[in-house]
Amino acid sequence: MNQATGWALLIFSGVLDVMWAFATKKSQGMTHWGWGTFSLLLLAGFVIALSKALSVLPLGMAYAVWTGIGAVGSVIVGAILFGEPLTATRISYIAIIVIAIAGLNIGSAENPAG
Secondary structure: OOHHHHHHHHHHHHHHHHHHHHHHHHOOOOOHHHHHHHHHHHHHHHHHHHHHOOOOOOOHHHHHHHHHHHHHHHHHHHHHHHOOOOHHHHHHHHHHHHHHHHHHHHHHHHHHOO
């Protein structure tokens, strides 16, 4: 597998992670078996995709990107689908997450061995 495929799998895994968080919320503490089952399937899917991506991508960078996709995506899904507040403060912190991930990427490009 090449790195482009690894990044595609990583992004796919991040999207599955957001979907997993949504399904887990909808399962209401795993009391709704349909959503609970779907949640577990999504969990398995994102772990498999993430593990395949990590076979070709650097751990620190890949995990930071994956976590960022999950964090930012979950905030957006929560705001759109569950009416959770999306205040200026929350948007600012989302921007900080994105900037931090970009900074890690820039740092990796400056020092590929480290």
